[in-house]
Amino acid sequence: MASFSLPPINDNPGGGWGPSSSNLPDQFKFKDIPYAPYSKSDKLGRFADWNDSSTDGRQTQQGGPGNQMQNTRGGGPGGRRRDGGQAFGSGTASAFAYFHVEDEASFSLVDNKGAPPRRGGFTRGGRGGARGGTSYNNNRGMQRGGRGGFAGRGGNNQRGGRRGWRDWDKNNRTRESSVVISPQWSMLEEIEFHRLAKLRLEVDDPVDLDSYGRLFAYDKSYDRITTKTERPLQPVDRIRYNTTTSDDPVIQELAAKNTATVYATDVILSVLMCAPRSVYPWDIVIVREGNNLFFDKRDGGPFDTVTVNENAADPPQDPTPPNPNNPTDKGTTPETPSINAATSLSLEATYINQNFGFQSVLENSAPAADLAHPNPFYGPDESEPLASCGYRYRVFDLGVTEDEDVRICVRTEVDAYTPGPGGVEAANQGSGLVTIRALNEFDARAQGAGGAPDWRAKLDAQRGAVVATEMKNNSCKLAKWTVQSVLAGADAMKIGYISRANARDNTRHVILTTASVRPTDFAAQLNVSLANGWGIVRSVTDLCMKMPEGKYVLVKDPNKPVIRLYSVPMAAFTGEEDDGEGFEEEGGE
Template sequence: LTLRILTYPHEPISTRLLIGVTFNILVQKTMAVDEESLPAFGDLQISENLQGWGPSEIPDGFKDMPFQPFSKDTRLGKVADWCGTIYPDSKLKNRYTVQYGGGAQYAYYHDEDDSNFQLATSGKDSRSGSFRPRYRLPFRMRRGGQFGPGWGPGGGRGGPVGGQYMSLGNFGGRQRRYPMNDRDRMAMQNQQRRGGQGWQANRRGGWSGGPGGNWRQNPNDYNRRMNRQPKTASVQVKEDWTLLDELEFSRLAALSLPSVKEPENIMECGAVKFYDKTYDAVTTRNEKPLVRFSGVVHAVTTTEDPVIQKLARESKGNVFCTDKMAQAIMCAHKSIDSWDLIAIRIADKLFFDVRPDSNFDLVTVAETAADPPNEEPGHINCPEKLALEATFINLNFPQQVLNSVSLVSKMSHKNRLNNPFIDADDKEEAEKVASVGYRYRKFDLGGNIQCVIRCEVDAALPETAGQEPKKKNEKIPPPRFACIKALNEFDHRYCSGVNWRTKLDTQRGAVIASELKNNSCKMYKWTVGAIISGADQLKLGFVSRVNPKDTSHHVILGVQDFRPGDFAQQINLNIDNSWGILRCIIDYFMKCEPGQYLMMKDPNKPTLQIYSLPANAFASDESDDSSDEEPVKKN
């Protein structure tokens, strides 16, 4: 106000003073306002969240309000398009638009009608333009590759849905493709192995899909991969078991024991027959049916073997096991399925044994396959039934390929006995027993470890049959033994297999390579067993189903023989590493206190778990078995 008064210098001084006093009075009256009439600040209400960050309650104005989800990578680059209708952009149309209302939360539901009837949209979000291919082909080039059947530069000849995951045409001489994930890449490789028309390279450029040649051609493979369940352990771990250690397979694979000497044959028992050479000429054209063996095959564990008990009393060694147990330990780092063994420490001796009611002796099928069979338990191709089928084949095939006339009753060692698991006076049982030779061999693993292994041989080679000394003082040459095993084909459509009936005679190497990929652990075990038993040959039979849907009838399609040492080099088996693993496991249990321990392969991790067991860990199982057998004996 003072400035306003001073801006009128032409007025008299009295007038200017009067105006100033008047304005001053007005200002004082204006400022003198009652405080009650002024607006007051109320108390603030703050929702305190003691358990987290942010408000704990939803305001009433925002309750039951539809929410439009969004992503941080959504491109919100177009707020308003004023010239879109005048100058439309056909290439980038709707690229930066917001898909508001495309979600299922904005669907309309008709509630006035019956409660069981409703009208709603599909609920599928409309496809965003940001996921569409950045480059588009001219109309003339859209026939090839991803856009359907026909020829196209870089697209190749494709079927109705062929090639839609690969070719995008040729841009500057360089083919552009969709990025493939691991699942699509594995499906493409499996399709190439099967020899299908899909995913094959085309001479005119690009990759051709073929008629329906994409990875969705066989939806069962996709369903098996997506519905694969975690594997179960071979034995249920109880609460009173104490976990001592976990041995990783990466550590076991780095071990080596190259200084293992030739073993000492302590004793040889049993009798074997000669191999029938006529089975070497079996092919897919003159296949032979697999005959069931009606005799008796013994599966005696370490602690029940009378010969091992005698050798332990005589202190012939301090570690005792069978060849199957040694194979499982020496090839533990190659196993995928769960298995378990019992280690018993008694004084200064160590015994490896099998748990009662264990599936340790079952032969696995497709254990190391990239896509193993994962059918339901009731299916004929479930893992449990496939293991029983493979075990049945490996019990009958070694007995069928033997010469039923000739018999090697005398072993090469001076300490030779008959079959120790039968009664010598019972002639009927002696005639029904299977042809198996037992060789008790002692291996010096160093560090005062004398490991006695009961090895098995299945047949004697016919080259030594009928040989007689030319001179009186000349000794009879010892027989040459062989281990006989069988690979079985259940359905070549599983595990990217090869059809044996079309490839076995012409491409036997491809069949063996496929089996080595799907059953590498099993073949490693058989090779190790042939080496430690001192067999001169390892014979592999190829047995297949007559009908893929029938598990009771099989045929023999061929037999292949190998030298165990040479075959170990061909399959990249490091026998020094196998001996190192066995020595490491033995050293671990030798340092433990006397007692009972369990060694189990983790079903889902490449580790070997070692548990300490109470004194009567499996006594209940044995008592149940004995109680079940008592009523049978009384009757």
């Protein structure tokens, strides 16, 4: 027959509910365990959250002082609480709480096992993964997800955390500096881009000193070209000079007269004024002689070529060179360079810009505008014909106060003048001037295309979509062109849209259309601030004027938004060095 016996009851005659510790058996005496308050809504721990049954990654919990409602974001099991009041029982009094230590920095994983096939070659990362968590892509590596990781929320800045194949490798790609930093150089200053972006200086209209060269009329028929009436780009044999500042005979004469404090060209100055937009490396050689500063470029340096999709999310890349410290590493350099590599695209874009400017002017059917003086770089021994080019030497006052004498003399360039009645006379007086540039399309399916639409299908009907994509992928290049046009006082800037005749052939091109914009209006469209650019120039000028006489080089870090000022020997970049100091040209720049 079933029976039931009562358990022993330990009475507490001293008062209160429950037995006293003196009446408890020895096996139940846990005197050293502190009391920890708890509630049913408490989490067991960050590493094991079995209570989260939310389906949309959000849930509302009651807790904290005053039983305030608090939102949490879970994203399935493993979710964590957002910033806010702590839930009841999770305070500092808990002796059982698990405290997470950020130790992933020293953690690495190498997995050579083959990955199972995944749908579309993507992996899901939830809403970016837990804090400090990792998500894998085809077992080839590891990347951080979630807030504080390398990827944005959801990975690739998209809700849902979808990442593409080999996207983990994009953050590991490094560029080489545009100039080899010698150990003998001393770094004087380091300036981050976010500091440059805060500078402002309003500058008045410039004073024109003199003009040189000959200008041809712009051919307006190029404004009427459409994708249905495309015109082939033809190579034209012309000479155009891009002499650095110190070698300019006109600037040498002006410097001898103490015309200004700083001397530069519009190409060099535009790079400095648009520095916060730049991604590729560059360098400017600065020479101080007395109270004068000369901003120079190196021969064969980054200023002689045009970049392509520099600001794209995944810009064109050059093949990886072999590692000299690892004899087994042969790199990824193919025997034949790809036509869509960064260096190849840069040379192609430079070729397109030069020939489009030579081709789109009228050399015979319209009179040429001869400026005040002939081309200062064209010698009597030259036999090849000159390109249409005019040089305007202008002085800008960078003084903050009336008593401050800080002026910069800039050699600016224009490419043509607007034809019509009075066009030649107007060009001689500095009006109706035109600058000519060209954007190029290579292969929409190639790496580095930046999601550009098909120009032949979109230019006529949806030009805005093409322009918006180019403004995103080539923000720095377009900003520099616009600043150069504003510095030169050009009334219009002609931008040609030029594509390959065949995506696999980089030697034949066609002109699809030409757009005409006003430089000042286009600067507002691109959000280019001339005041910010002048503030950068003035800050660099003040920094260099504090230094003693000598030679310096301003270098943009190849992989960080930082510029650095180095002091270099006077023989640097002149070919007179014995230690091999020189430059290493970066592809795509």
